[in-house]
Amino acid sequence: MAEGEYRSKEVWVxxxxxxxxxxxxxxxxxxxxxxxxxxIKPVRRFPVDRYTSRVASxxxxxxxxxxxxxxHALLDRLFRKTGPVPSDAFLVTxxxxxxxxxxxxxxHKIPADPNDILLASIPDIASKMLGLGGRAINISAAxxxxxxxxxxxxxxxxxxxxxxxxxxxxxxxTEFVFSGFSSLGALSPVPCMPFDRERNGLSLGEGAAALxxxxxxxxxREGMPHLxxxxxxxIAGDAHHITAPARDGRGLIKAVGLALNNxxxxxxxxxxxxxxxxxxxxNDLMELTAFRYLFGHRRLPVYSVKGAIGHTMGAAGGIExxxxxxxxxxxxxxPTVGLSNPEDDxxxxxxxxxxxxxxxxxxxTNSGFGxxxxxxxxxxxEKM
Amino acid sequence: xxxITGIGWVTVSGMGHGRESKDFALSAGQxxxxxxxxxxxxxYQHFGRMDEFSRLGLAAIAFALKxxxxxxxxxxxxxxxxxxxxxxxxxxxxxxxxxxxxxxDQSPSPALFSYTxxxxxxxxxxxxxxxxxxxYVINEAYSSGLSAVCNAMDGIACGEFESTLAGVCDLxxxxxxxxxxxxxxxxxxxxxxxxPRSGCLPYxxxxxxxxxxxxxxxxKTEDLVGLVKECLRQLNx
Numbered sequence: 001m002a003e004g005e006y007r008s009k010e011v012w013v014x015x016x017x018x019x020x021x022x023x024x025x026x027x028x029x030x031x032x033x034x035x036x037x038x039x040i041k042p043v044r045r046f047p048v049d050r051y052t053s054r055v056a057s058x059x060x061x062x063x064x065x066x067x068x069x070x071x072h073a074l075l076d077r078l079f080r081k082t083g084p085v086p087s088d089a090f091l092v093t094x095x096x097x098x099x100x101x102x103x104x105x106x107x108h109k110i111p112a113d114p115n116d117i118l119l120a121s122i123p124d125i126a127s128k129m130l131g132l133g134g135r136a137i138n139i140s141a142a143x144x145x146x147x148x149x150x151x152x153x154x155x156x157x158x159x160x161x162x163x164x165x166x167x168x169x170x171x172x173x174t175e176f177v178f179s180g181f182s183s184l185g186a187l188s189p190v191p192c193m194p195f196d197r198e199r200n201g202l203s204l205g206e207g208a209a210a211l212x213x214x215x216x217x218x219x220x221r222e223g224m225p226h227l228x229x230x231x232x233x234x235i236a237g238d239a240h241h242i243t244a245p246a247r248d249g250r251g252l253i254k255a256v257g258l259a260l261n262n263x264x265x266x267x268x269x270x271x272x273x274x275x276x277x278x279x280x281x282x283n284d285l286m287e288l289t290a291f292r293y294l295f296g297h298r299r300l301p302v303y304s305v306k307g308a309i310g311h312t313m314g315a316a317g318g319i320e321x322x323x324x325x326x327x328x329x330x331x332x333x334x335p336t337v338g339l340s341n342p343e344d345d346x347x348x349x350x351x352x353x354x355x356x357x358x359x360x361x362x363x364x365t366n367s368g369f370g371x372x373x374x375x376x377x378x379x380x381x382e383k384m
Numbered sequence: 385x386x387x388i389t390g391i392g393w394v395t396v397s398g399m400g401h402g403r404e405s406k407d408f409a410l411s412a413g414q415x416x417x418x419x420x421x422x423x424x425x426x427x428y429q430h431f432g433r434m435d436e437f438s439r440l441g442l443a444a445i446a447f448a449l450k451x452x453x454x455x456x457x458x459x460x461x462x463x464x465x466x467x468x469x470x471x472x473x474x475x476x477x478x479x480x481x482x483x484x485x486x487x488x489d490q491s492p493s494p495a496l497f498s499y500t501x502x503x504x505x506x507x508x509x510x511x512x513x514x515x516x517x518x519x520y521v522i523n524e525a526y527s528s529g530l531s532a533v534c535n536a537m538d539g540i541a542c543g544e545f546e547s548t549l550a551g552v553c554d555l556x557x558x559x560x561x562x563x564x565x566x567x568x569x570x571x572x573x574x575x576x577x578x579x580p581r582s583g584c585l586p587y588x589x590x591x592x593x594x595x596x597x598x599x600x601x602x603x604k605t606e607d608l609v610g611l612v613k614e615c616l617r618q619l620n621x
Binding site for chain 1: 464472480482511520
């Protein structure tokens with residue numbers, strides 16, 4: 001393709017859906033977050049007495065179909081809330097561990113479909129459920145997986161290689177990931193408290209989201225709603241450590257810079273930030289360092305939804321884009337559930353209460369193992 | 385248009401890079417043992433502690449960067465790393481979960497858990513070679529090996545990075561695991577640059593059409609193996 005041609009395509013979001021332990025649809029999720037609710041509770045799915053935490057945000061009513069992974073049930077629940085998907089849509093999925101629950105079952109000598117363990121199973125299952133016949137890939141980049149999937153979907157449309165892309169992301173909470181984060185000392189023994197002085201780790205959560213992206217031309221031609229625009233995206237690495245963020249926030253700073261450049265915006269155009277905000281000591285400090293560097297004296301509202309729904313890993317970025325569109329649509333900054341005593345640098349930025357806002361652009365960020373960082377800039381669309 | 389300036393691999397046939405070796409093949413069989421000394425001249429203490437999947441990918445990346453004259457660095461670089469894989473770190477997943485299983489006097493291993501994400505070796509490569517560009521893994525059930533190359537071309541077109549490594553990395557299906565074998569084991573990476581940073585003569589120019597077809601010097605290529613073989617053929621002519 002010719003240089004410069006890629007910006008000719010505007011990327012619209014025409015449908016969003018999300019399922020989490022807090023609510024089975026996006027509207028329900030939005031209202032429960034505004035109410036300050038949390039779905040982080042004692043875990044019943046597997047024994048947790050050996051681990052450093054006993055809480056997570058799980059859909060305990062999710063039923064595994066036969067020898068299949070819980071991912072099938074989660075996708076089924078998600079697609080019940082998803083509008084029609086064009087059969088020619090390019091599918092970009094995101095997950096960190098796909099159906100790793102089936103590996104657990106196989107190691108325990110319980111019958112399980114081994115195919116569900118592969119990360120590529122997710123686009124395969126989703127394609128079959130939706131009757132899609134086009135290209136399908138999965139993106140895996142730790143907790144930035146779905147933000148990167150959104151970026152890839154947007155790039156496919158911006159470059160003219162596709163005019164309809166379904167981004168679909170999910171992860172389930174399993175003993176595999178729970179024990180792993182416990183072994184790293186990363187789990188909070190109580191529901192996580194993003195940006196709080198007393199924060200002591202993350203709480204795991206499970207969930208899924210689907211985002212229908214279309215070129216403006218196709219969306220207008222088909223009369224699709226304009227829920228918002230993916231205005232810019234950026235991805236960058238810390239080149240520092242595979243499990244710890246660079247304390248100077250250099251990777252995140254670079255990712256946000258790329259996203260602003262890509263969107264042809266300046267820092268002052270951003271009105272609100274949906275942070276990764278995991279509740280670990282170092283992640284939250286790193287983010288505050290990066291935001292201070294990028295936005296200087298501006299006291300931009302910042303929020304994290306992980307105190308409400310837990311850290312949904314590979315689904316986090318997608319769910320946060322869906323909620324970010326809702327934030328812009330409603331012009332309300334959601335509360336940071338779990339926060340009571342903000343970290344010094346977070347005071348005045350984060351709040352345990354919902355607040356009205358004015359603005360057209362939201363920045364959402366995610367970071368993950370491997371030192372990866374992703375930033376997405378959303379532009380307000382019509383009322384959702 | 386972008387340029388291929390480096391090629392590195394670890395396959396059943398051996399390990400090496402384009403300007404040093406002509407013996408490239410991707411076939412079924414046993415991969416060679418990868419020691420630190422077989423890849424890096426200087427001590428790299430951390431290398432021995434990595435899982436096998438990470439050592440495989442990191443070795444192929446190291447050879448590709450050496451081939452492009454980009455293995456030495458003093459300042460962080462805006463270079464991405466995109467890899468496609470089928471099985472990823474499944475063997476490490478199994479090894480980790482065996483430490484979680486009750487009954488033994490052991491605890492879940494944090495050292496193993498750290499490598500239970502297939503993108504972790506990209507982070508290792510980024511740290512070792514000072515690469516700050518986008519890094520992620522692409523998974524397809526069956527692939528031509530060109531997915532990462534397509535994503536690289538998109539990323540360069542969108543201004544996400546100026547250069548990137550793109551390739552494949554797979555150990556194959558773990559022994560005695562009830563999955564069919566898909567593809568062959570090995571890792572192959574290309575260095576793709578908009579403008580070459582070192583003085584190396586490029587292997588050829590890459591373009592991509594709107595359907596995602598990859599062209600080397602204007603000629604359509606069907607898969608990654610064919611692309612690498614054509615690059616090596618052109619170099620030797």
